[in-house]
Amino acid sequence: MNHLLTVENLNVIYGHGRDAVHAVKDVTFHIKPGEIFGLVGESGCGKSSLGKTIIRINAPSSGTIDYKGVDVASLKGKELKTYRQEVQMVFQDPYGSLNARMKVGSAIVDVLEVHKIGANTAERRERVTELFESVGLNKDWAWRYPHEFSGGQRQRICIARALALNPDLLVADEPVSALDVSVQAEILKLLEELRSKHNLAFLFVSHDLAVVRNLCDRVAVMYNGEIVEMGDVADVIDNPQHEYTRKLLAAVPSF
Numbered sequence: 001m002n003h004l005l006t007v008e009n010l011n012v013i014y015g016h017g018r019d020a021v022h023a024v025k026d027v028t029f030h031i032k033p034g035e036i037f038g039l040v041g042e043s044g045c046g047k048s049s050l051g052k053t054i055i056r057i058n059a060p061s062s063g064t065i066d067y068k069g070v071d072v073a074s075l076k077g078k079e080l081k082t083y084r085q086e087v088q089m090v091f092q093d094p095y096g097s098l099n100a101r102m103k104v105g106s107a108i109v110d111v112l113e114v115h116k117i118g119a120n121t122a123e124r125r126e127r128v129t130e131l132f133e134s135v136g137l138n139k140d141w142a143w144r145y146p147h148e149f150s151g152g153q154r155q156r157i158c159i160a161r162a163l164a165l166n167p168d169l170l171v172a173d174e175p176v177s178a179l180d181v182s183v184q185a186e187i188l189k190l191l192e193e194l195r196s197k198h199n200l201a202f203l204f205v206s207h208d209l210a211v212v213r214n215l216c217d218r219v220a221v222m223y224n225g226e227i228v229e230m231g232d233v234a235d236v237i238d239n240p241q242h243e244y245t246r247k248l249l250a251a252v253p254s255f
């Protein structure tokens with residue numbers, strides 16, 4: 001099967017000289033279409049830096065990111081716009097990523113307009129209500145403000161916004177870490193449904209091994225900027241080979 005995303009020998013270094021921070025070290029992995037690929041590791045190990053480089057917030061210091069056979073660093077103009085549609089990001093803090101002064105649905109209408117999806121505002125508003133329903137929210141709630149929602153509902157709104165452009169890959173950076181355990185379970189169920197329905201692939205960034213074990217197909221364990229272990233989630237978590245993975249697992253009582 002062809003890979004959707006292939007990351008090869010990627011390095012991300014912030015700053016220069018003695019102050020340089022080598023956040024991502026020679027990282028190589030791939031994600032297949034419709035695959036949920038987990039990336040685990042403790043705070044500061046470089047997970048977000050890797051995610052941000054994939055969505056082109058950061059530039060690689062060296063190495064390549066290939067998406068559907070094209071080097072992401074070389075994308076310009078229309079091709080870059082298409083990449084920005086097809087690869088979306090969901091963040092840990094749904095409130096911080098919503099505009100407090102805008103009705104949540106209007107913000108999504110704006111996204112659709114920028115990307116010229118829908119013939120007119122009425123069509124775009126209709127699409128927003130469909131998106132709301134597809135993430136399990138009442139469609140009439142689309143015209144409310146962010147503060148009128150709970151944390152879990154806000155994360156559903158961020159997911160709806162990410163889905164607005166029909167992405168093939170969602171980079172989800174700790175998307176359930178700020179939520180209560182019961183709400184976490186509902187959002188994880190939604191992500192799994194979206195994968196089945198749209199063949200959506202995920203880079204699922206998390207520090208939580210229990211969540212990764214439940215949701216992901218394969219996982220990479222990151223430590224100090226490097227991938228130290230990678231494989232099918234059951235193999236890695238039930239039979240860890242690397243000392244650091246064992247340490248991470250030992251820290252979770254349920255394992």
Ligand SMILES: Nc1ncnc2c1ncn2[C@@H]1O[C@H](COP(=O)(O)OP(=O)(O)OP(=O)(O)O)[C@@H](O)[C@H]1O
Nearest residue numbers: 014015021023041042043044045046047048049050
């Ligand atoms: N913009 C930046 N400039 C300089 N150093 C940075 C920058 N962003 C991250 N770093 C450093 O790079 C390293 C990796 O950080 P990163 O945020 O990628 O890790 P993380 O695993 O996502 O951690 P967390 O879960 O706490 O966000 C850390 O040492 C961090 O301090």
